[in-house]
Amino acid sequence: MLAGSAVPLDFPDVAVVYARFCSLAALSADLGGWLLLYRGLDHDGVAVVMASNVAGAASLGIEPDVARAKSALRTGVCDFVVNSLDEALRILKNEIRKRRAVSVVLTGEVDPTVAEIVARGVQPEILFFPVPELLERGSQLLAADAEDTRTAVIWSVEDEPARWLGVVDGLAAATLRAPDARARWLEVAPRYLGRAYAGRHFLRMTDGEANEFIASIRAAARAGTIPVAVALMRNGERISLTS
Numbered sequence: 067m068l069a070g071s072a073v074p075l076d077f078p079d080v081a082v083v084y085a086r087f088c089s090l091a092a093l094s095a096d097l098g099g100w101l102l103l104y105r106g107l108d109h110d111g112v113a114v115v116m117a118s119n120v121a122g123a124a125s126l127g128i129e130p131d132v133a134r135a136k137s138a139l140r141t142g143v144c145d146f147v148v149n150s151l152d153e154a155l156r157i158l159k160n161e162i163r164k165r166r167a168v169s170v171v172l173t174g175e176v177d178p179t180v181a182e183i184v185a186r187g188v189q190p191e192i193l194f195f196p197v198p199e200l201l202e203r204g205s206q207l208l209a210a211d212a213e214d215t216r217t218a219v220i221w222s223v224e225d226e227p228a229r230w231l232g233v234v235d236g237l238a239a240a241t242l243r244a245p246d247a248r249a250r251w252l253e254v255a256p257r258y259l260g261r262a263y264a265g266r267h268f269l270r271m272t273d274g275e276a277n278e279f280i281a282s283i284r285a286a287a288r289a290g291t292i293p294v295a296v297a298l299m300r301n302g303e304r305i306s307l308t309s
Contacts, residue, residue, distance in 0.1 A: 073133040078113040080268040085211035086117035091247035097123040098165030104194035105176045107134050114194050115169050119258040124162050127171045128179045135171045142261045144169040151182055216270040224295035227265040237282045241275040
């Protein structure tokens, strides 16, 4: 990225990214090979592309501001920034064929770019904004995030997060009552969200799961299997792990 071209991105709360992820996961348990089209790297755009990365889909964003697109590349929100649809499609086709997550941002004005996408027969499976011609051809408009009233739990570790956060994540995964998309979130989200969210991991749990998770961290601390301090928040309230 060129000096002086940085434009700060409006990073959403991690809970918003998680909600977008759940909306995507509700479409299919496996989004490998699916394409999501969105516009703009505003608060909502950043949330949906990060969620798409975690869900395993390919995404194409249209961003008029080149500096903002470069900021997204620099901060790891997207994988590629290009200035032509041909180049975007070349990257996307290769990764979609391999069913791998990839995020491409195409710099340009939204309306003419959408018109070119429609004219060339590009057919995203998922839209984050309505395009009537694409909806008529079978694209799905991503539903609004459903309200999730389960307990919001955030955790971090004081030292060596690369080593110990994964251990705490494993304790969280062990509390889940049934296999669901949350297991993928725990496994994959750190890869895509780590740079933006400073080692804070997030999950929504039932009260029973949250209680079991807290108890397992306390037990691990007493046993010395997690020898670093763990910070834990439950619905915004700090939880003491020494009691």
